[in-house]
Amino acid sequence: MNPSSSVEAARPNVGPMPVDARRQVRERLFDVATGAPPLPPTTNPTRNQSVKRRLVALALLTVAGAGALGLNATRGSDGDAVIGTETSLAEPTVVTEVIDVPPPPTLAPTTTAVPAAGSEASPLLMPVGRVRLDALSHTARPRGQSALLVRAPDQSTIGLLETDGLAPAPPTTTIPGAEIDPEAPVILPWERVGEIRARRVVSPDPAARRYEVDVPCGTLEVADGDSFALNRQEIRDLLASITITDGVVDIALPPGWDVISSGTYSGRFEVGLPIEANGGASPFLLVQYPGSEIAFGAYGGTQLQPIEFLGSQAWIGRGLADPSDVTIVGSFGDTAFTIRVSGLSVPQIEAVMLTLEAGSIDDWIERYGALDDPGGADYRTCLDQPEFSISR
Amino acid sequence: MSLNGPAAARLYDDHVDMVYGYVARRLGPTSSIDVVAAVFEQALHTYDRFVESKVSQRGWLMGLATNAIRLRWPTERERLRAWQDVATPAPAGAAVDPLLSTTADNTSSPEVIGAMAALAELDPLDRDILLLVTWERCDSGTIADALDVSVNEVRAGLRRARKNLKRIAAAQQQNDAASTTAPDEASDES
Numbered sequence: 338m339n340p341s342s343s344v345e346a347a348r349p350n351v352g353p354m355p356v357d358a359r360r361q362v363r364e365r366l367f368d369v370a371t372g373a374p375p376l377p378p379t380t381n382p383t384r385n386q387s388v389k390r391r392l393v394a395l396a397l398l399t400v401a402g403a404g405a406l407g408l409n410a411t412r413g414s415d416g417d418a419v420i421g422t423e424t425s426l427a428e429p430t431v432v433t434e435v436i437d438v439p440p441p442p443t444l445a446p447t448t449t450a451v452p453a454a455g456s457e458a459s460p461l462l463m464p465v466g467r468v469r470l471d472a473l474s475h476t477a478r479p480r481g482q483s484a485l486l487v488r489a490p491d492q493s494t495i496g497l498l499e500t501d502g503l504a505p506a507p508p509t510t511t512i513p514g515a516e517i518d519p520e521a522p523v524i525l526p527w528e529r530v531g532e533i534r535a536r537r538v539v540s541p542d543p544a545a546r547r548y549e550v551d552v553p554c555g556t557l558e559v560a561d562g563d564s565f566a567l568n569r570q571e572i573r574d575l576l577a578s579i580t581i582t583d584g585v586v587d588i589a590l591p592p593g594w595d596v597i598s599s600g601t602y603s604g605r606f607e608v609g610l611p612i613e614a615n616g617g618a619s620p621f622l623l624v625q626y627p628g629s630e631i632a633f634g635a636y637g638g639t640q641l642q643p644i645e646f647l648g649s650q651a652w653i654g655r656g657l658a659d660p661s662d663v664t665i666v667g668s669f670g671d672t673a674f675t676i677r678v679s680g681l682s683v684p685q686i687e688a689v690m691l692t693l694e695a696g697s698i699d700d701w702i703e704r705y706g707a708l709d710d711p712g713g714a715d716y717r718t719c720l721d722q723p724e725f726s727i728s729r
Numbered sequence: 730m731s732l733n734g735p736a737a738a739r740l741y742d743d744h745v746d747m748v749y750g751y752v753a754r755r756l757g758p759t760s761s762i763d764v765v766a767a768v769f770e771q772a773l774h775t776y777d778r779f780v781e782s783k784v785s786q787r788g789w790l791m792g793l794a795t796n797a798i799r800l801r802w803p804t805e806r807e808r809l810r811a812w813q814d815v816a817t818p819a820p821a822g823a824a825v826d827p828l829l830s831t832t833a834d835n836t837s838s839p840e841v842i843g844a845m846a847a848l849a850e851l852d853p854l855d856r857d858i859l860l861l862v863t864w865e866r867c868d869s870g871t872i873a874d875a876l877d878v879s880v881n882e883v884r885a886g887l888r889r890a891r892k893n894l895k896r897i898a899a900a901q902q903q904n905d906a907a908s909t910t911a912p913d914e915a916s917d918e919s
Contacts, residue, residue, distance in 0.1 A: 340898040341891045343844035345863040347812070351758075354749040354765065362766040366741055366773060367733075465774060648802040691800065694771070 455670015460627035461606055461701055462669070462693040471620060472609025475701070477709045481555070483601040484632035485725050489571040490593035494652075496560040496636035499552070499586060501722040527551060531577035535559075537567060543638050543657065548572065552581055554719030563638035563657045584721030589728045596727055597652075602629030602673070604708065606701065612681070612689060621689055622677040627698070634675030635666045647687050732776035740786075741769055747787070748794050754864050755798050757808050764801065768793045788874025791867065795857050795875055802853075812845035813837055843905075847897035855890035858883055 338346065353359075464470070481501025488494050522540035534551040548559040561572050578589045590596070603626075610621040626633050631652065635641060639654035644665075646653075651667030665676040665686060678686055702708060732740060748768055753761040771793055772779070779789045798805060848856060857876060861867040867875070869883040878886070 338840055339891075340840075340844035340847055340894040341859070341863065343838075343841045343898075344848055344859065344894070347841045347845055348864045349754045351750045351753040353746045354762070358762040359745060362745070362762065362769065363738070363741060365766060366737065366769050645803070647800065694774075 455668070455672040456695075457671065459695040459697050459700075460670070460672045461625055461696050461698070462623070462672075462674075462690070463608070463696045463700065463704065464610065465692065465694045469611055470608055471611050472607060472622060473705055474605075474607045475705075475708045476605040476607070478602050478604055481722050481724075483599070483725060484636050485588075485599040485727075486597040486632040486635045487575070487588075487590065488595045488597055489575070491571060493562055493565065493571060494597065494635070494641045495562075495571070495575060496632070497557065497588075497725070498560070498636050499557045499723040499725060500555055502555045502719075522546075524549075530573060532580045533576065535576050539567075546638060548576070550576065550579065550581075550586075552584070552586065552723045554584055554721050555723040557586060557723055560636055560638050562640045564640075581723075584723050585726050586723050587726045587728060598630040598632040598635065599725060599727070600630040600632055602626040602633050605633075610689060612678075619678065619680050621681070621686075622675075623690075623693075624675045624677075626673040626675075628671050629673045631666045631668055631673045631675075634673050639664050641666060644683065646683065647690060653683070732773045737773050740772065744786070744790050745769070748790055751791065751794050751865055752798060755808075755860065756801055756804050760801065760804060764794070764797045768797050784874035785871055787867075788871040791861065791865070791871065792875035792877065795861075799853060799857075806849050809845045809849040812842050843898050843901055844894065847894050847901060850897045851890055851893055854878070855886050855893065858886040859890040859894070862887055 354362075479500055483499055485497040486494060487497070520541060522538050522542075522545045525537045525539065527534040527536045536549050536551075538545065538547050538549060540546050543563045546560075546563065548561065550557040550559065559572070559575070561569070565572075574591055575588075575594075578591055578594075580587050580589070606625045606627070608623050610623065612619045612621040624634060635652060639656070641652035641654045641664075644651055644653045646665055646667050647669075649667060649669070651665055654664040654666075656662030656664075659679070661680045663676075663678050663681065663683075663686070665678075665683070667674060676686060676690075681689075696704075698708070745765065749761060749765050752764045752768070756764060768790065772790060779786070782789065784792075848859070851859070854876065858872055861872045861875065869880045872878075872883045873880045876883070
C-alpha cells in the first residue's frame, strides 16, 4: 500500500456531533448572531462532565498563579460608539473559555471569504466587533528608517536603528554650575572604536539608554541589554566591526555573531486591549508592523530568547525590574508584531491573540479613523543617508 | 453584516456535522467542539464576506475550519506523530470519554503509522489538499474555494503531496531500519 492509500485507510470514523455539545454550541451561536456577548459555557449546567474536566485541567495549566483573565469586550451595533454589556470574566473556570474557545483568527491559509492575517490584503489583527480599547494609534514610518537585530556569541541580542536625516547637531557643552536635571540623559564624550566614533547615552530610563554612532546625514543608535555593563566586550566588538562609507553602514560581523532580523517597515499600528488579570486591569499592548521583519519590534534593551508562540518561532523578553513584564516579538505572514503585557503567561497571551481577527488597512481606517500622515517635505537634503550592509 | 435568526440556525444545522467531522478527524475529538463553535461564530460574523466571495458554502466553511485547524498545528502534529496511540482502540471495559470514541477502528499498521508521521512533514497547503481529498471527499472546486487557490493549484498540490509523502515515508523507513540494525552491528564488533 502506498503512503497516500495508507492515509486514506487511516481516515478516522467520526460520527455526528454529540447532542449535548451540538445544542450548547447552537445556544452560543445564537447569542453571537443576535449581537449579545457570548455566555460563558461553563455556566451551563448541561455541560458535559468530561468537557468540564478538560476545562479545569486547562485552567490549572494556563492560569496557575496568574489569577483570572478576561477580555472586556463591549460590542454594539452600527452607530453606537460603545454600548452593550461588559463581559468581565473573573472566575478561573471562565478564563479557560478565553483560552479554549476563541473566535478564530486567520493566521494561515485563506479563502476568498476569510482573509489571512499577515497577507498583503489583510495585514492586521484586530479585535472582533466593537471593542473598548485602552490604546489606539498609528504611526507612519519616519523616512529612511531601518533596523537590525543581531545576536552576539554570548546569545545576547543587540538592536541597531538607523534613521535618515540631517547631520547630527553639534555636541552641547555643559556650563559649570548650571542646573542639571537629574533625570535627563547624560551623553558621554565621543570615543574612537575601530574606524568609527561612538558615545554612550546614560539615563535612568532604560528606553533612553543607547550608544550613538557618528554617521553623516542621520543617526545610528545601538541598544544593548539593560543589565549589561557599559562598553562590554560584545558592544566593543560590534562597534569595531562597523565601517561607514558614503553613508553605507557596513557591519563585518565577527565569527559567532548572527543576524536575527533586518529591514524596514511601512507603519506602526498599536492597540491596547483591556484585559482583566489577577483581579485587576492588565495592559495588553499589541503593536503591528505590516510588511516588516521583527527587527523594529525587537529594538530596545530587552533581551530576547526564542520560544514557540501560536505554533511559530517567536522571541520573548522579560523586564529587568519586574520579570512579570513580558515582551513577545514575532510575526504572522508578512506582519511583525510586538506584544507587551504584565502578569500574563504565554498561554494566556496566546489566548488573547486567538480572539482577534484579520483585517485590512481599510478595515482599520473604517473602525478607528485615518492613518497618521508622514507629512511635510522630504528633509533628507544630505546626500549620504545611512543604510545597513552586512558582510562577514 | 452578521447572519442571524432562522438563516443562521439553518446554516448551523445543515453543516455542523460536516465541520465537526473534518475538525475531529484532524485534531481529535477533545478540542473539536470548541473549534467548531469558533468556526461557526466566525461564519456568522463574516457572512457578508461569504456572500461577496461567491464561493460554495461548503468550501467557505471548510476554509474557515482549515484556518482554525492550522492555528492548532501543534495539536495536529502531535496527533499525527503519535498515530499509534490515536488508532489503537481502548481496551474492552475501559472507561472511555464518550467524546473520545470517534477514532476506534483505524488500522495501526506500521505503514499507516509511517504515512501519518510523514503527513506531519508535508507542506501545510499540500497536507490540507490531501486530507480534504482523501478524508473529506471534497472535489477540486470545493478545495479551491476553501484554500483560495485555483483548481490547477489543487491538482498540482495533490500530486506534490503524494510524491513527497512517498519520499518522506521511504526516508523514515530507511532511518528506522538503520536504527534497528545498529545495535546488532555494535554487538558484532564486540
